Amino acid sequence: MTAEHSLADDDGMDWIRRRGMGALAEKMGIEFTEFTIDRAVATMPVEGNTQPVGLLHGGAYVVLGESLGSMAANLHAGPERLAVGVDINATHTRSATSGIVTGVCTPVHLGRSMTVHEIAVTDDQGRRCSTIRITNMIKDR
Template sequence: MTILPPDLDPALVARLVESGGGGLAKRMGIELLELSAHYSVARMPVAGNTQVVGLLHGGAHVVLGESLGSISSAIHAGPTRYAVGIEINATHSRSITEGWVTGTCTALVLGRTLCTHEIVMTDESGRRLSTVRMTNMLRDL
């Protein structure tokens, strides 16, 4: 179940719920759990998202991070603007071969034209797997 702030634009809520975060997020099995501009949480299975030696693919960490950072920025942007990613980086600290990865997205800056979020990926024991930082530019529709 996805938790959304009650004051969100109904059209944005419908788009988020219907899309599940977009086609790539759905294909990767990302489940959106809690969404807001300031704090968002999602999880993703390791199964189906591994590289050749069975580790969770580094790009999968980035997809989970970018999904959360983009959605959180879109919520901050509101109904008359949209978010466009302009920078993303990731530091991978630990590998994982099974289970679920949880991404926790925290706003660092929520400005008029830019949003920056830090997304920390952890395993089911709470160990940090990677850290993603993303900046989005907010544009008028």
């Protein structure tokens, strides 16, 4: 286990503060609330991320999912390696129109060269709105 992994297991939120979330996640109002190798959680407001008809944009769900899954994959990869997305898919089953949505990211596979994460996104009432799966390839920096 690397020193970065040890620190992240104790305080993954500090790892995010040092690394940053990226400009897109910040513009969309994504806020991480929990971050470990086994579980990452973030919220995103519906307001400002909607389609013209007032529904949360399907792409916004995917941005939330990719932000969670890619950050989790990079935490797993460690400081000498880089995780990059190679596949993502989403199934939207409900539309959020107000409030916030919460994404919960859990690993399906944590390998040496590849990770797979599932992200369940729910609305304020805890109803699942979208299920996202992301695959990241891990490579040397």
